[in-house]
Ligand SMILES: O=C(O)CNC(=O)c1n[nH]c2ccccc2c1=O
């Protein structure tokens with residue numbers, strides 16, 4: 001696979017403006033057609049290929065502690081990716097793009113002081129999560145309720161032909177400071193969602209009726 005050129009500068013600038021505005025106004029930002037159909041289809045192929053190498057995936061916690069018959073708390077399988085794995089050039093491009101955008105947002109806000117005033121200096125690896133379908137879901141939670149350093153949650157969806165009516169699996173966010181706006185987000189291919197990882201954004205994954213892939217990166221201060 002040929003090496004992929006870095007993300008285009010003017011595109012990064014455009015993304016920065018939207019992300020800074022949305023994160024400051026709503027604490028949530030949704031970007032559709034983030035990387036375009038060619039790149040997103042390449043990422044889909046890389047994700048499916050990775051998933052077939054089941055060795056990478058660990059099972060998420062499958063039932064809560066309620067003993068037998070506990071509710072399926074998280075049916076997800078997860079794999080942590082550097083992005084440097086073989087045959088993952090397009091996933092690496094996604095991660096580089098996210099890194100560049102977040103870095104520009106932080107730089108931008110240092111001058112204008114708009115963004116969350118976070119000195120984002122690092123991130124987690126990319127977490128590839130797969131909800132296996134069959135009603136697997138993730139109950140309402142806060143990613144970072146107790147100041148573990150995570151500031152921004154970035155989720156990139158990798159699902160072809162997703163239909164929320166039929167397949168479920170919606171991300172629902174209940175922004176604390178905008179109680180009358182519940183965001184319901186279909187996990188469609190090439191959609192990016194970003195939100196503050198702390199208590200401002202409780203969220204859940206509704207039961208998914210078919211295989212549901214997402215790549216998540218958390219940015220830390
Ligand atoms: O996929 C989504 O739309 C939202 N997904 C989540 O909120 C979410 N949040 N925290 C996690 C921690 C470990 C493993 C998976 C997850 C996870 O899917």
Ligand SMILES: [Fe+2]
Nearest residue numbers: 141142143203
């Ligand atoms: Fe979450």
